[in-house]
Amino acid sequence: MLYAFFLFWPAxxxxxxxxxxxxxxxxPLNMLFRSCCIGLKHFTTHVIAGFIILxxxxxxxxxxxxxxxxxxxxxxxxxxxLLCSLFDVVSHAxxxxxxxx
Numbered sequence: 001m002l003y004a005f006f007l008f009w010p011a012x013x014x015x016x017x018x019x020x021x022x023x024x025x026x027x028p029l030n031m032l033f034r035s036c037c038i039g040l041k042h043f044t045t046h047v048i049a050g051f052i053i054l055x056x057x058x059x060x061x062x063x064x065x066x067x068x069x070x071x072x073x074x075x076x077x078x079x080x081x082l083l084c085s086l087f088d089v090v091s092h093a094x095x096x097x098x099x100x101x
Contacts, residue, residue: 009077009080010077010078010080010081010084011081014077014078014081015074017060018060018061018074018078019081021056021057021060021061022057022060022082022085024053024057025053025054025057025082025085026085026088026089027049027050027053028050028051028054029085029089030089031046031047031050032050033089033090033092034093034096036093037093037094037097038093038097038100061075061078
């Protein structure tokens, strides 16, 4: 449950436009880990949609402002959020693989 704490802690510091984008990062990660751990196959349309979401998150992480101070305020929290999202996806994939077996 520690990953859940670290998911919600950065959510208070990240701007809402970045938070919405980072929350969508769960979708391509979940697809990737389900393919690797459980062996699920995804439709081509879903893979393309996951790739578009991944590109959108990466582009949204690129700060377009010139203010380094604003970027320093939330970029570390955004990376912490992504790391905890990874832990969340791994946890869900492992639980599902145990239940399916």
